[in-house]
Amino acid sequence: xxxxxxxxxxxxxxxxxxxxxxxxxxxxxxxxxxxxxxxxxxxxxxxxxxxxxxxxxxxxxxxxxxxxxxxxxxxxxxxxxxxxxxxxxxxxxxxxxxxxxxxxxxxxxxxxxxx
Amino acid sequence: xxxxxxxxxxxxxxxxxxxxxxxxxxxxxxxxxxxxxxxxxxxxxxxxxxxxxxxxxxxxxxxxxxxxxxxxxxxxxxxxxxxxxxxxxxxxxxxxxxxxxxxxxxxxxxxx
Numbered sequence: 001x002x003x004x005x006x007x008x009x010x011x012x013x014x015x016x017x018x019x020x021x022x023x024x025x026x027x028x029x030x031x032x033x034x035x036x037x038x039x040x041x042x043x044x045x046x047x048x049x050x051x052x053x054x055x056x057x058x059x060x061x062x063x064x065x066x067x068x069x070x071x072x073x074x075x076x077x078x079x080x081x082x083x084x085x086x087x088x089x090x091x092x093x094x095x096x097x098x099x100x101x102x103x104x105x106x107x108x109x110x111x112x113x114x115x
Numbered sequence: 116x117x118x119x120x121x122x123x124x125x126x127x128x129x130x131x132x133x134x135x136x137x138x139x140x141x142x143x144x145x146x147x148x149x150x151x152x153x154x155x156x157x158x159x160x161x162x163x164x165x166x167x168x169x170x171x172x173x174x175x176x177x178x179x180x181x182x183x184x185x186x187x188x189x190x191x192x193x194x195x196x197x198x199x200x201x202x203x204x205x206x207x208x209x210x211x212x213x214x215x216x217x218x219x220x221x222x223x224x225x226x227x
Contacts, residue, residue, distance in 0.1 A: 104215065
């Protein structure tokens, strides 16, 4: 596609439920990133992939959060036992490669609301 | 934790005026990037300045970088109502290439 695509654009779920957020990166981009943005704050890093492997997952807040990218393209962020504090906009980005001075392109995000 | 901090937090100007916002960061960097965000959704990349560059231009945007002061500025000249958005600086925190660290942003409102 022309840009990074994230689905769904909005997700409302009940506390305790499991959710999956999907990211389709720009075709040919090898690096993929997940960020989380709370209201009034800047995005916070969660995890990034180079190809199929998670190169750095140090931003995942706890073991309820997990992300995969099995074929090196589409990625899914999975959140178990959701809590109200997980409510935020989840942003995905991709870049052609990974390295210094590489521009990342962001999707429109998925707004997750846990009620 | 957030590496960059933007100043001011909010800025209100009229069309045609210039808008300047600043970003300070804490650790050494390879580059600093500026992004724009409309309505709290997708981020649009504006400009990337490398640590060995001091100034960069892109259309009505001018970015400066002072690594000795660990600070950067973004100037938008001849602002338009369409420039209304939040602006964020992001750094790679000195070699952690995949891990951009963002500030809390400057919210800019341009009134016609």
